[in-house]
Amino acid sequence: MKRHKEAAQQMDKKDALASFRARFFHPEKEIYLDGNSLGKQPLDAKETLATILDEQWGKKLIRSWNDHWLALPKRIASKLASLLNADPKEVLVGESTSVNLYKLAHALLTSGQFPKQLLTDSLNFPTDNYILQGISEQLPTTAPITISYSSDLTADVPSLKETIKHNPGILCLSLVSYKSAYYYPMKALNNFAKEHNSIIIWDLSHAVGAVDIDLKQTDTLAAIGCTYKYLNGGPGAPSFMYVDQSLIASLKTPIQGWFGHAKPFNFIPDYRAAQGIEKFDAGTPQILSLATLEVGLDITLEAGIGRIRAKSEQLGIYLSSLIKAELLPLGYSLESPEEASERGAHITISHEESWRICQCLLSPKDDRLKIIPDFRPNRFIRLGIAPLYTRYEDLWETVCRLKEIVLEKEYEFHDGNQPTVT
Ligand SMILES: Cc1ncc(COP(=O)(O)O)c(C=O)c1O
Incomplete structure (x- = not known):
């Protein structure tokens, strides 16, 4: 040895x-050997946080929103877009993966563009299945279909396709399965789903920062993912959402918060959704977590x-x-x-x-x-x-x-x- x-x-x-x-x-x-669950701390995160605490939150207080913080989510979304080969206008950063899946699955289900059937599979991460189960109890739709395979190791792609063929709708699959690390054939499944009037929301949590994802080349229309694993964003770092440009205008968020308003700082009484993917925003961004996320993300982009x-x-x-x-x-x-x-x-x-x-x-x-x-x-x-x-x-x-x-x-x-x- x-x-x-x-x-x-x-x-x-x-x-x-x-x-x-x-x-x-x-x-x-x-x-x-647990960077697939919580990534390590980038050394630069300490200095970044110290600057925010001392200079921005400490000394400049509320003025830091205009001077530093309001631009942060967009800047990070743009960096994530370059990592995933998407347009910056198609990516939103903020909230947890669970919340982003809720918003996206709900929006797709109520858009009327796909059959009202939610689907998932037995390799998916439990929170994704719980979210779909919750939506199906809140909206007029049947319970989600969970496609089961004979093992935890890989998806049985022919049987997955067969289920989509007979039960078209809105699927959620994890691009890399949290148990076995099985990596789905993303493009082939996106195309198959499209041929059968279906759409796949890809959960990229175990993939982003570890495998090279090209959302355009794979014809991906919808995705979510977390940033505290391979992107080393820090514990509870905000998640992201991706929606293809062709779909954004037709979707409506289920959480109408002020940050998703067309004019959040006009403080008008009635809700009017923002035009772009910002409509999926709800509340104040988590600045400290976004700041450490940017440090981790920059290292990935550099490498x-x-x-x-x-x-x-x-x-x-x-x-x-x-x-x-x-x-x-x-x-x-x-x-x-x-x-x-x-x-x-x-x-x-x-x-x-x-x-x-x-x-x-x-x-x-x-x-x-x-x-x-x-x-x-x-x-x-x-x-x-x-x-x-x-x-x-x-x-x-x-x-x-x-x-x-x-x-x-x-x-x-x-x-x-x-x-x-x-
Ligand atoms: C594949 C996958 N999806 C979703 C989540 C949950 O993410 P969040 O806690 O940001 O909702 C995890 C957490 O480990 C995960 O591995």
């Missing part, structure tokens, strides 16, 4: 993105999403080959697609002792290296690869630990209690 470690270190030396690691905060003696995706594929190929050689013989299973092009940036494994193995990684019994993955019920250990800071050596060390924990039955030292955030 020593030879392998040197090989990993060599690959890190040759890595074109290696210098970006120094832009993030790293606690000592710890490997972080270039093409290079980030290329590195994530290489790291993924390396990790999956180590898993196959070293871990499968010990009772672990690979729970992500084998082909790099069919998965996002994380790799999921499982074992009958998954939960207690995670505890060993997080809290080793002596001074061994601490490793932070995450656990998703009921058996999934997700190993998040964040190309801006994950190294080949980190992956090599992780596989060594996973091997050791099982060989030494180290998991027997941990109980099975689970905290709230896993």
Whole structure:
């Protein structure tokens, strides 16, 4: 195994993105493999926040809205648009992913342009399904259809298409599935949906900043996504919404707040929607979170999403080959697609002792290296690869630990209690 470690270190030396690691905060003696859940803190975020707290909120107070803050959401939306190949007029930033999905799905359903049927699938993130269920209880429509597959690993695309054919409507799918990292064929599904009078709202949360998304080339009409994972925007950083130009005029927001008004600062009594995507805005933007988001987003734009995706594929190929050689013989299973092009940036494994193995990684019994993955019920250990800071050596060390924990039955030292955030 020593030879392998040197090989990993060599690959890190040759890595074109290696210098970006120094832009993030790293606690000592710890490997972080959970950037797919919460990205690391960019070092520049501290100074940015300090300036806002001291100079803008502290000294200039209300004057900062005009001088600094009102322009911030648009500036960030424009940067997100360049990352996703969209027009800046098609992107809005603010609120959580859950709220943006609510607004968008509600607007599409009430627009009368698509059959009033909501659809989702069993690989989707739970909040998306809850939101669709809620809308179907509030509006005159039937319960959402959840398309189920025989495994958690991949979507069965023929059966997905068959369901769309027989039940056209408004779908919500996660471009990269949160469990297995399965990466959907976006363009083919968008086109199939269009042929069947349907539309897909893509949840880009596990994809944005990790895979190269081209909303125009893939004929995408609607999307939402979060920014606190691979974009390193910070805990609870605002989400974004994308709506293709061709649809914006025909949609109506279900939350008529003053920031979505045509003239928010005229304080007139009646609501009149803004013309553009701003109509989906509702209330005051979250300035502190937007500011840290911009810092994270700028690093991604500087590194270039093409290079980030290329590195994530290489790291993924390396990790999956180590898993196959070293871990499968010990009772672990690979729970992500084998082909790099069919998965996002994380790799999921499982074992009958998954939960207690995670505890060993997080809290080793002596001074061994601490490793932070995450656990998703009921058996999934997700190993998040964040190309801006994950190294080949980190992956090599992780596989060594996973091997050791099982060989030494180290998991027997941990109980099975689970905290709230896993
Ligand atoms: C795919 C996906 N969608 C939505 C969410 C929830 O986002 P929010 O908390 O911003 O509503 C998450 C959170 O991890 C997610 O992974």
